[in-house]
Amino acid sequence: MRWWKILGLAAFAGVAATGVVAVRAERRRRAYTPEEIRDRLRERTAEISSQGSQQGS
Template identity: 65%
Template sequence: MKWWKVLGVAGFVGVAATGAVIARSERRRRTYTPDEIRTRLHTRITEAHESTPATTRS
């Protein structure tokens, strides 16, 4: 009976830790302003276009 309690507590701690990690990343994501998000997106698109080889059409 004791092992079931330990297993239950370990499962609860795992779920709580996962929730804390998700909440932290969500807070970090929400701190960006729309202009910052737009700038970061444009930068990523530019980097993606520069890193892919250009293809020519026949």
Template identity: 65%
Template sequence: MRLWKLLGLAGLAGVTATGVVIARRERQRQAYTPEEVRARLHERVAALEEPPPPR
């Protein structure tokens, strides 16, 4: 019975930690200005248009 309690608490801690990480990323994402978002999108598109390096 004690093992199940520990597993439950560990699961709850994992869910809580995941929520904290998601909330932090969302705050960082919302902190971008429209110009910064546009610049980042242009960088991503430019990176996709570049040919991959030869192997």
């Protein structure tokens, strides 16, 4: 019965760690200003379109 307790505690620790990672990612995402988000999207769009034109050649 003792190993079930250890397994349960390990599972609980894993779930808690996953939650911490998710919260950190959400905070990092929300820290961007709208201008920064627009700039990043424009950079990605330009990058993708340049890759598409290179592959099409």
